[in-house]
Amino acid sequence: MNDMSPDSYVTPDGRTIGGVVMEMKNITLRFGGVVAIKDISFDIREGEIRAIIGPNGAGKSSMLNVISGFYVPQEGEVWFRGSKRPQMKPYEVAGQGIARTFQNIALFDGMSVLDNIMTGRLTKMKTGLASQALWFGRAEREEIEHREQVEKIIDFLEIQNIRKTPVGRLPYGLKKRVELARALAAEPKLLLLDEPMAGMNVEEKEDMSRFILDVNDEFGTTIALIEHDMGVVMDLSDRVVVMDYGKKIGDGTPDEVRGNQAVIDAYLGVAHD
Amino acid sequence: MPDQLLFAIEVTLNGLMAGVLYALVALGFVLIFKASGIFNYAQGVMALFAALTLVGIQDGQVPFSHLINAIFGTDVHHFGWHVPAVLAILLTAAVMVLFAWIVERYVLRHLVNQPGIILFMATIGLAYFMEGFGDLMWGADIKNLDVGLPQGINETIDETTYNWFGYGFFIDNLDIAATIVAVILVVSLTLFSQYSKQGRALRAVADDHQAALSVGISLRFIWVLVWSIAGFVALVAGIMWGSKSGVQFSLSLIALKALPVLMLGGFTSIPGAIVGGLIIGVGEKLFEFLIGPLVGGATENWFAYVLALLFLVFRPQGLFGEKIIERV
Amino acid sequence: ELTFPSLSYRTGPYAANGIPFADGYADYFTLLNERDGGIGGEKINMIECETGYNTEKGVECYESTKGEGSLVYQPLSTGITYQLIPKATADNIPVHSMGYGRTSAKNGEVFRYIFNYPANYWDGASVAIKYLLNENDGSLEGKKIALVYHNSAYGKEPIRTLEELSEKHGYELTTLPVDHPGQEQKSQWLQIRRDRPDYVIMWGWGVMNQVAIQEAVNIRFPMENFIGIWWSGSENDVLPAGEEADGYKALTFHNVGSDYPVFDDIQKYVVDAGLAAGAGDQIGTALYNRGLYAAMLAAEAAKTAQEMHDTAAITPEQMRDGMENLVITEEKMADLGLPNFGPEFEVTCENHGGNGYAAVAQWDASAGEWSLITDYMQSDLEVLQPLIEEDSMAFAEESGIEPGCN
Amino acid sequence: MLDTAKTEVETVLEVNNIEVIYNHVILVLKGVSLGVPKGGITALLGGNGAGKTTTLKAISNLLRSERGEVTKGSIIYRGERVQGMTPADLVQKGVVQVMEGRHCFEHLTVEENLLTGAYTRRASRGDIDADLNMVYEYFPRLKERRKSQAGYTSGGEQQMVAIGRALMSRPETILLDEPSMGLAPQLVEQIFEIVKNLNESEGYTFLLAEQNTNVALRFAHYGYILESGRIVMDGPAADLRENPDVKEFYLGMSDEGRKSFRDVRSYRRRKRWLA
């Protein structure tokens, strides 16, 4: 299939994948002497689940950081929705509808689960300082409106019973789930997930997969996903980018990637079942 | 040379010397911060306490005499002996080790793995406690500290420069002594923290208490060690400053002079303390000399902080501080 | 029972100065109780309250003691004094800020309840200049005088006076502020070393004094030409500099040493009886004497009040009358066992500040004591009076007070 | 339930019926007992929040720094109660823990991180260098990054540092908390190979908490399954692997073999041993 074609197509399981929403062009990112990303280009299409895989230290997380504006690449361009993105602060990127989760959980430890998820909606809350200081009226109404949205997500992710718990006390796996909830609360166009299933057992991974698929399906959210569990990657993703030592060594459908010798050598070891 | 320039040079030299004195105080902060991430508010009070103890031991003062007299109606003040300076310094150092042990045993041990601000707060509690304790133990009067350090203008420099420029520079002998001591301290402490096993452990502790525990570093030992060294540094600072002004409560306020130094040099860098000290010393003295008269003087206090602030805007971790790691 | 509160500070940065004063204040009252059975037959109840030189604690002390019938407050800190000026006035309790506080409180027509006899800061500045005039055969023309001062309201007090006087006497004045607490004064003293002023006058407090004297020693500034205000003239200030401080001078409005009959009584009735406040080791020091002097003035004012109102148990308001009609004469002081201990002065409704007499004391390091080297000299009221008038009237206007002597 | 006799070797570490409370009020472990045989690999399995990490921390005495405490039961290592000891004492005795979530010293370089692992050892410089090389052989990636500050390395690299650091102390018993987390598949295999290797050649004892049940059961000798702070099942790894419930819920196998993650889209009943 032609990567650059703007046309949409329909997947075997009946989802519609649209045109390219985000395109990375010749990205190079260096930290002093370390080259984290070397001249990588790839694109993400509307509505697809795009996986990024590769050995440890390949530069996957760095790539997500470039997309969310936290790292500024030395070379290359980021195109979003058909236009070149100027240099942006991370919060501006978030304002464009890109939300994410983090590899080393980055929840706000001092707040409850509910408040953490509510922070996901901050880009959407518009009342000013003055009306918030007075609370009754606009601010309260807005709060309740958004609270309702958040409650939907809480229901969706089945974390009702920990709503008021401070996140610091949660076990690892639940924290990951709360992070996903926070990202979902932003109602993103593009959702970036960095190892959402690390530290989970199969059952929990299944749950997580279900959430990811549902988000993609119900809201049409485009998802870019980093994951080391090949089973998950192969099952969920539409297309996979493989990185190694900062370089792209493969890009294509799961099956294509699975058969790619370079990928097998660098990452998969033996062909995965 | 024009007079104004000569004066400026003299001011600069004295600024350097003052900077060394600030650095001596800052060193204590750096050590403890480096080893546990604790911003030790009590450092100034430790200097006071050490100096009080030194004088008390030297003069054979009876500790808690005030309290004893009040309770038992006695009238004891002095043991009537006089301890030589070197011995007194050693004994005081021993007291500071004991102090470090007590702090670890009764405070720090219970606060492992707490955020920095809580630990900071604990040192404030400690400072309060020691303030009362020091007064109770040794009395609140001003004491004369004399361990035989030279003091006053250095004749040689005065004469030499007079012969050269027709204007004799003023350099205080005490400052020269302080510089020598500071250089020795900085060099040895830098070597210790960068190249010894304990030094590495100490930096590990500052990063992550739990992880340090998990690899078998004994926080207790490290803390006693560091607080002992910091206590010793406090003693040195106490001697230098106490020689200038007598030993009294205000000695604890020298901490405020050390903070900008700390900021500028970096909280975690031992050489940073000395470099920061020099910059602050020269900066504030020159500013007072050049600009002070225009704005009414007494600018040194705030100027030191503003100078440090300006540096930080460009290097948020200070000159030599460890870079603040920002990652997700 | 006559209640005298003592707002002391035995802790905090100025404890070393607070302790002897509080001891002197307390011991004198104890003496009166033990020896004379109080004042006019009424026992004295002295309540000590620790302020730590902190304004808020001072307020707490005032509030907690004012209900006990406190006769007069000696707030011992400029900050607390300013607090109490309106409060005590409203509560009709007199305040005696002896040698500190608001100078213009001298104008009793405006500050009815505030007294600052026998001398105030402006008197001090003026007497210092007068002393220097005497030293220089009546002329300071062309001399350079530097003022090293604590950079606070207190330290800035003498500037105005010294400026006015410089116009009159033709000396050149430079001012050098030292920021609180004053542990680092290199800049100021380097400048003094460069400018070589003929005299240095100091308005210092706490550690600033000790450091200044040490730095003066370091740059070899002649101690004879260095004069401090009375709050820069205690043993504490000179002792840390050791032998080298010999010759340093300070103003004072009371005498020094313990060579007075009253001290024998204190030894007998107070110290030997184990009733001494504090450790008893401060007796005869400059600040102890000042505390004692303050207590003596309070007691004399109380006696005056008792006579005026013909009652032993006076009220604070009656105490105020006593203070306003206080006359200290040589006979009186001699009777009290304090011959020639302070200047003679007289308080009136218009003048709550005494006659502005002060003397100069000099430190003898080898003997470890102060000695008076001049007689009491009066300040230049011609210059000061208008300043006082101006400042007090400004206050009266600001606070809506109708000046006058009822 | 505990049955160590079966293994017929000495139990080095014995946890008897412990109860753990956080912050004075949150009861997390409700009577957990387990035994770790000397020279064996024991796996601790269970879902999120089951209490695996808590159990390991209780053993290594790291709980106190989290304001948790063991309120009941006892923990015995080599016949000695270890509850009162500091973590440092335990490391001296040869018990070292690799904490969940990496916990590297971020300002120290990778190499310095590894060297702190040898803190308690009184070995010569040469021995330590040899061990350092051993770690670098296991994880060549670390060698490349040895001079970088650990805070700037990738998640997987940090995980390698954490494991390498523990190996540097030459322990007898290693408590591994989720060693495979965030590691690439071939590295996961490799780590377990290392575990197996050390176990067989050096006789190290392992207790590992692991979510990757599949691999864990493949390499472990014995397994415990923890749920909501209680042990709900234990047995030799091989038996557990064959248990149908374990198969379905922990290994993701159903009768038809491995299911696709795409196929679990509908809600389904979960197996819980405890109500």
Add this chain to the structure above:
Amino acid sequence: MLYREAGDFKTSYRDDSQTFPIRFDRTAYYVLIAVALVIVPFVINDYWLNAVLLPFLIYAIAALGLNVLVGYAGQVSLGTGGFMAVGAYACYKLMTSFPDVNIFFHIILAGAVTALVGLLFGLPSLRIKGFYLAVATLAAQFFLVWLFNRVPWFYNYSASGQINAPERSVFGMKVTGPETEAWATYLFCLVFVFLSAWVVRNLTRGATGRKWMAIRDMDIAAEIIGVNPLRAKLSAFAVSSFFVGVAGALFFSVYLGAVEVGEAFGIQKSFLVLFMIIIGGLGSIFGSFAGAAFMVLMPVLLKNTLVGGLGWATDLAAHLEFMIVGGLILFFLIVEPHGLAALWRTVKEKLRLWPFPH
């Protein structure tokens, strides 16, 4: 189960986000307000007012303000004394320049002026973090104090360099100056305390508060999920300084009546307010009050027991007081590092379970 929340179900999100979701707490709160409003004014005397209540109320406002900055937004500041001075001097200048305007507005305006100054000194917080920032704020502290001491315009060129609060009244009752009634000044301050607590509560329970807390807990992550750090930090500085300024204005005009900047607003003040919020609990409104009460009441209480009750010498008592306050700070931190507020929460959790241990 003395303290219960069971059976206290919420049927709307509005109820769920109210300040005191538990009925027991709500009742206690209303009772407290009633006592403060209706009973205290009648029993209050000068001692209680000046030694305890006024400092408590005013420090509570300052603590609330600082808690916004430190506790909620995580920006440690040691410039509180300087900002209080800005409030005080702004209030003084306003009072003397516009004597006809009600003092209530002067105080609010003083807060606004302080907010602007706070904004300015908050700018470096974008680059400087943690303890570096804490020390950097000392620059504000020292500079401001120096400024008010140096520039005579601020103290209306008075010879003494002090500022005195002229007499002002609200609804005909004098609230500043020497002739005030205890209950009037008390109620005047109480109104400000109440309004401050209410506003801070509103700000912290909504979007603004979450922005602050996100920045506090992990600033990078916060930025990546869409919080503009510049605005969040600066708004925290402004809001915090506003309340600190109001506290400074009240401190000067109502409580002390006359201040000298170095003494009343020195660095000690900065530390004192910081102690209050740490002892009380960072990020907690209740904590701000608890901390202020602790730091104001404790010394008074100790002094009264040691000197008044036990008849000790004042200096011994004062030294011991230092030791005890220091010791108590340590003790509380060890028992509960997160302050009195957290201690109270734990106690409540225990009560909820009582008589069962868990």
